[in-house]
Every structure is written in C-alpha cells, then in structure tokens.
Amino acid sequence: MSKARKTTFEEPIEIVHDCLMNQRNYGQMAIKYQVSYQQVRNWVLKYEAMGEIGLQDRRGHRAGTIPSRTPEGTMHDQLAIQERRIKQLEMENNLLKKVRAFERMWN
Known part of the structure; x- marks a missing residue:
C-alpha cells in the first residue's frame, strides 16, 4: 500500500x-x-x-461559493445560501430588538 x-x-x-x-x-x-x-x-x-x-x-469550500457538479448539488447550494441569509437576518432582527429595549430603558 x-x-x-x-x-x-x-x-x-x-x-x-x-x-x-x-x-x-x-x-x-x-x-x-x-x-x-x-x-x-x-x-x-x-x-x-x-x-x-x-x-x-472541493474541500474547505462553503456550499454555494463554487459551481456545483450536479443538479442536486445546485439545489443544495441554493438552500445553503438561503439558510445563511435567513440566519443573518435573524441576527440583525435580534440586535435591533435589543437596541430598542435599551432605548426604552434610557428614555
């Protein structure tokens, strides 16, 4: 071997x-x-x-950053991109809620 x-x-x-x-x-x-x-x-x-x-x-590459090899892979990449976008928006939303809560405390 x-x-x-x-x-x-x-x-x-x-x-x-x-x-x-x-x-x-x-x-x-x-x-x-x-x-x-x-x-x-x-x-x-x-x-x-x-x-x-x-x-x-393709090791070390995030899904959706390079073209996929199969139609199933394309769907998987699109799903991964959407999931990352949703997570980003959820984090922004949570941050805005905390900012509003602090503003109410100080006003």
Missing part, C-alpha cells in the same frame, strides 16, 4: 485515462504512478459519475 502523495489536478485525469485504456487495472496504475490502489479506484468511479469536474478537490 502506497502512502498518499499530493497530486495536481491534471495527474488524476491522466491516471484515470490510462487506467481506462488498460482495462481498469487499478493495481498496475497504482504502482506505475505511485499512488494507492483505492485512490485510483475512487478517481475512476468519480470520473465515470461526474466527468473531469468530479476530480476537483
């Missing part, structure tokens, strides 16, 4: 194409490119499900 190594966005695409050309020989590709068997398999499955966009690393 190989240790994980950093890869550029182009490397998984190259590995997936090579793997598909060699009858999905994950083990051979793992040895050839010095990555783990499981990583090659995961890349191939993501590539088949979503294409090259599926191989993008």
Whole structure:
C-alpha cells in the first residue's frame, strides 16, 4: 500500500485515462504512478459519475461559493445560501430588538 502523495489536478485525469485504456487495472496504475490502489479506484468511479469536474478537490469550500457538479448539488447550494441569509437576518432582527429595549430603558 502506497502512502498518499499530493497530486495536481491534471495527474488524476491522466491516471484515470490510462487506467481506462488498460482495462481498469487499478493495481498496475497504482504502482506505475505511485499512488494507492483505492485512490485510483475512487478517481475512476468519480470520473465515470461526474466527468473531469468530479476530480476537483472541493474541500474547505462553503456550499454555494463554487459551481456545483450536479443538479442536486445546485439545489443544495441554493438552500445553503438561503439558510445563511435567513440566519443573518435573524441576527440583525435580534440586535435591533435589543437596541430598542435599551432605548426604552434610557428614555
């Protein structure tokens, strides 16, 4: 089993194409490119499900900040944006209520 190594966005695409050309020989590709068997398999499955966009690393990005990969993802992103907006408005509303309460106390 190989240790994980950093890869550029182009490397998984190259590995997936090579793997598909060699009858999905994950083990051979793992040895050839010095990555783990499981990583090659995961890349191939993501590539088949979503294409090259599926191989993008989206960790650390908030929902709705970058385009989604699927229609369901788009709906999820829109929902997350609306939920953040509602939370922001609720906080503003609570703050205004507190300001009004202080104004009544001092007047």
